[in-house]
Amino acid sequence: MFLKKLTLLNFKNYESAQAELSEAINCFVGDNGSGKTNLLEAVYYLSLCKSCFNIPDLQNIKIGEQFFMIDGDFHIKDETEKIICAVQEGLKKKFSRNKKEYTRLSDHIGLIPAVLSTPSDTQLVYAASDERRRFLNGLISQHDRAYLQNVIDYNKALEQRNRLLKNFAQTNTWDELALEIWDETMSQTGEKIFESRKELIDKLKPVFQKYYSFISGDNEEVSLVYKSDLENGSLKELLNESRQADRFAQRSTIGIHRDDLVFLIGDRNIKKTGSQGQQKTYLVALKFGQFDLIKGITSKKPLLLLDDVFDKLDAGRVERIISLVAEENFGQIFITDANKVRVDKVLEKVSSDHRIFKVQAGKLELVDK
Amino acid sequence: MFLKKLTLLNFKNYESAQAELSEAINCFVGDNGSGKTNLLEAVYYLSLCKSCFNIPDLQNIKIGEQFFMIDGDFHIKDETEKIICAVQEGLKKKFSRNKKEYTRLSDHIGLIPAVLSTPSDTQLVYAASDERRRFLNGLISQHDRAYLQNVIDYNKALEQRNRLLKNFAQTNTWDELALEIWDETMSQTGEKIFESRKELIDKLKPVFQKYYSFISGDNEEVSLVYKSDLENGSLKELLNESRQADRFAQRSTIGIHRDDLVFLIGDRNIKKTGSQGQQKTYLVALKFGQFDLIKGITSKKPLLLLDDVFDKLDAGRVERIISLVAEENFGQIFITDANKVRVDKVLEKVSSDHRIFKVQAGKLELVDK
Numbered sequence: 001m002f003l004k005k006l007t008l009l010n011f012k013n014y015e016s017a018q019a020e021l022s023e024a025i026n027c028f029v030g031d032n033g034s035g036k037t038n039l040l041e042a043v044y045y046l047s048l049c050k051s052c053f054n055i056p057d058l059q060n061i062k063i064g065e066q067f068f069m070i071d072g073d074f075h076i077k078d079e080t081e082k083i084i085c086a087v088q089e090g091l092k093k094k095f096s097r098n099k100k101e102y103t104r105l106s107d108h109i110g111l112i113p114a115v116l117s118t119p120s121d122t123q124l125v126y127a128a129s130d131e132r133r134r135f136l137n138g139l140i141s142q143h144d145r146a147y148l149q150n151v152i153d154y155n156k157a158l159e160q161r162n163r164l165l166k167n168f169a170q171t172n173t174w175d176e177l178a179l180e181i182w183d184e185t186m187s188q189t190g191e192k193i194f195e196s197r198k199e200l201i202d203k204l205k206p207v208f209q210k211y212y213s214f215i216s217g218d219n220e221e222v223s224l225v226y227k228s229d230l231e232n233g234s235l236k237e238l239l240n241e242s243r244q245a246d247r248f249a250q251r252s253t254i255g256i257h258r259d260d261l262v263f264l265i266g267d268r269n270i271k272k273t274g275s276q277g278q279q280k281t282y283l284v285a286l287k288f289g290q291f292d293l294i295k296g297i298t299s300k301k302p303l304l305l306l307d308d309v310f311d312k313l314d315a316g317r318v319e320r321i322i323s324l325v326a327e328e329n330f331g332q333i334f335i336t337d338a339n340k341v342r343v344d345k346v347l348e349k350v351s352s353d354h355r356i357f358k359v360q361a362g363k364l365e366l367v368d369k
Numbered sequence: 370m371f372l373k374k375l376t377l378l379n380f381k382n383y384e385s386a387q388a389e390l391s392e393a394i395n396c397f398v399g400d401n402g403s404g405k406t407n408l409l410e411a412v413y414y415l416s417l418c419k420s421c422f423n424i425p426d427l428q429n430i431k432i433g434e435q436f437f438m439i440d441g442d443f444h445i446k447d448e449t450e451k452i453i454c455a456v457q458e459g460l461k462k463k464f465s466r467n468k469k470e471y472t473r474l475s476d477h478i479g480l481i482p483a484v485l486s487t488p489s490d491t492q493l494v495y496a497a498s499d500e501r502r503r504f505l506n507g508l509i510s511q512h513d514r515a516y517l518q519n520v521i522d523y524n525k526a527l528e529q530r531n532r533l534l535k536n537f538a539q540t541n542t543w544d545e546l547a548l549e550i551w552d553e554t555m556s557q558t559g560e561k562i563f564e565s566r567k568e569l570i571d572k573l574k575p576v577f578q579k580y581y582s583f584i585s586g587d588n589e590e591v592s593l594v595y596k597s598d599l600e601n602g603s604l605k606e607l608l609n610e611s612r613q614a615d616r617f618a619q620r621s622t623i624g625i626h627r628d629d630l631v632f633l634i635g636d637r638n639i640k641k642t643g644s645q646g647q648q649k650t651y652l653v654a655l656k657f658g659q660f661d662l663i664k665g666i667t668s669k670k671p672l673l674l675l676d677d678v679f680d681k682l683d684a685g686r687v688e689r690i691i692s693l694v695a696e697e698n699f700g701q702i703f704i705t706d707a708n709k710v711r712v713d714k715v716l717e718k719v720s721s722d723h724r725i726f727k728v729q730a731g732k733l734e735l736v737d738k
Contacts, residue, residue, distance in 0.1 A: 031683035032646025055641055119645055123495060172541055272424055276488055277401025277707055311680045314400035314707040338646055338683040
């Protein structure tokens with residue numbers, strides 16, 4: 001599975017652009033603000049129907065225009081499949097496969113899996129726990145649809161329960177029966193979410209550690225720990241026990257909405273003790289681990305989008321990442337870099353087929369085959 | 370003013386290290402996790418008495434040890450001044466100038482101003498508004514002590530007012546007189562804070578824009594906008610008008626605790642539309658602007674700490690930053706980079722005095738004078 005041709009119309013800073021891609025390695029080089037990352041975002045759209053940076057669709061329309069279109073010709077199981085994403089002001093987003101429009105976007109998810117590593121992944125280290133839960137959700141829901149529904153149901157119940165608690169405080173009332181209805185939904189869905197997350201991390205951890213150890217040259221010990229209130233008992237019991245605390249706090253103080261992932265280097269949180277290069281290595285290894293996981297589950301090699309992946313890393317780590325991506329294990333890869341010299345050096349060491357595109361103010365030019 | 374000699378004991382990954390520094394440009398190169406950024410953090414401690422990454426002092430002690438010490442010999446107005454910062458488990462942080470211990474750390478602030486540009490500055494773009502208010506506070510309080518006291522007083526009053534509002538809701542009572550006491554303090558201090566912030570941004574904006582325009586090669590238009598509720602009237606009136614809303618929300622919905630800075634590229638928020646390279650350029654220009662501002666106010670050239678400053682930037686921007694720092698305008702500069710080749714290239718173009726230190730697993734070695 002790979003993307004043969006990408007065509008953009010009014011997408012971000014691209015008025016009109018087209019690229020015939022290599023089925024192995026594609027590099028986009030160019031100055032800051034030229035639109036390198038926008039190309040990865042376009043590919044991501046074709047895979048997951050949305051922006052990888054949580055940008056509302058309409059904001060991705062080129063300034064002054066009314067619509068954008070991303071058109072991808074994929075090679076899937078010896079067939080050409082045409083995937084088109086079109087966004088227009090005032091209309092619903094259109095997403096089609098071979099000219100047949102999807103009624104539900106979720107039906108497309110999974111056809112073309114993709115994994116993105118980008119500098120803004122540092123948010124996973126620095127932001128509050130909801131960012132890490134979103135990462136978990138994204139990871140699991142790419143291959144498990146029931147999971148996403150559970151999360152939606154859980155969040156609805158949680159919202160209702162919190163509204164009740166606030167209302168009790170404002171009206172100085174208390175009704176345990178009313179709470180129990182929501183406890184029930186939260187428990188049922190919460191337990192399933194907990195199991196899915198635990199299982200995922202159990203699988204992800206060893207693969208991730210293998211990659212980290214390789215990239216760092218076996219230099220540091222890292223780990224990945226899933227933390228949940230539900231380690232302390234069933235959610236039903238826990239909700240029961242926390243009633244008085246919840247009443248006082250006017251919100252639900254226990255549940256999988258408080259889950260977190262802890263990123264460790266040695267036995268300390270990498271946020272506080274890891275260097276920036278170590279944090280970067282951690283996040284890249286995490287994404288490579290995600291790649292292996294999806295590949296194992298779907299038997300497809302996800303598209304690998306590497307945005308500025310060599311930044312911050314020392315020469316040894318850069319070299320080991322290159323030797324990784326040159327392996328058979330990976331499929332089609334997209335790399336952005338502001339540094340053409342570095343990309344040339346990188347590709348010297350790679351025997352796989354590759355193409356370099358020069359990006360300049362929303363123009364795309366093949367410079368090296 | 371410059372740092373002649375830096376000595377570290379049990380600081381982070383340094384057991385014991387010493388460096389005789391150049392009064393112009395100092396580069397620290399080394400692999401990821403070797404301890405480059407820790408050196409900048411040590412210098413920052415000597416300037417601002419604390420970690421630049423909000424890390425609690427004790428967590429900066431080398432693992433397995435009980436204390437750390439940072440010892441700096443500064444050249445200030447033709448005299449040598451010895452600044453020592455010592456942190457030990459179970460004891461108060463000790464900070465001394467020429468062997469005389471400060472009774473209040475705040476008395477030291479301003480003696481050796483410093484400006485740090487670091488990749489985690491992206492938090493200014495991505496995090497919630499409190500991060501940007503903290504940036505404003507840090508900037509103003511380096512030269513205006515009354516300001517910091519106003520912020521402390523404001524926050525105390527705000528906390529009390531919010532506690533009252535919550536209490537009213539829980540007990541189903543309402544007492545406007547009790548609120549008015551806190552309204553008074555919040556108004557008095559809030560108005561002053563508002564004026565200071567407005568004045569600061571008015572001064573910072575043109576300098577910042579000048580730097581951005583230079584570094585980007587005049588490629589993009591940027592702006593910096595200060596947003597505050599207080600643009601709509603006096604805080605006293607606003608608090609008065611918002612009473613019912615506050616009562617319902619159970620917290621103060623108006624005030625300078627909601628202030629924000631908006632970072633614009635063109636007329637859009639750089640968070641959504643700027644590329645990573647543009648965001649980086651924005652943040653570097655902001656810090657250079659901060660440098661000029663402090664220099665203007667204190668008539669001292671702050672130490673300039675540039676952590677991974679060339680990352681993500683295209684060749685043109687890198688070159689223009691180099692030409693900037695080589696100018697007379699700046700004083701002593703500290704640069705970290707994982708890429709020795711890049712640093713060598715950079716320094717080829719610089720005629721100022723410079724030293725390169727190789728950092729390796731907590732060891733420091735002068736490799737080029």
